[in-house]
Amino acid sequence: MTTGQPVTAPAAQPGLGSAGNHQPANLGDILERVLDKGLVIAGDIRVNLLDIELLTIKLRLVVASLETAKDVGIDWWESDPWLTGDDGGVREENKQLRARVAELEAASSRDEEDG
Incomplete structure (x- = not known):
């Protein structure tokens, strides 16, 4: 197909060097x-x-x-308790510590009542 007008190559864009056909990523x-x-x-x-x-x-x-x-x-996400859902026994330890604190407080209050 010819239209009678000459075909020209597109002008090179500044900054693209000799490549001229560089596509932006x-x-x-x-x-x-x-x-x-x-x-x-x-x-x-x-x-x-x-x-x-x-x-x-x-x-x-x-x-x-x-x-x-x-x-x-x-690879910290593989061992992070918040992300893995594994508390590593922290809940059980927390229950034991709370029970121990309650025992110590009860013993302390008994000692104060006796003394």
Whole structure:
């Protein structure tokens, strides 16, 4: 099909170099790359007054897939009682400690009544 007008190549966009046909990455591609390789953001916030440190906040953020995190040795979610539902016997220990405290308080109040 010819229309009588010459066909011209699109003008190269500034900043793309000689490639010219570079497609911008979509959000899914970027997210896949970040999760595959991992991303670490670290920073410190310090509040000083007259050279006296009043507050320090250390921020550490790791964004990675679970597989990538495991590969670098990060697997805290596997043993976190809040996430696993395993309290590690903390509830039973808590009941025993409460019973022991009640016994000690009862013994203490008996001693005060006798003495």
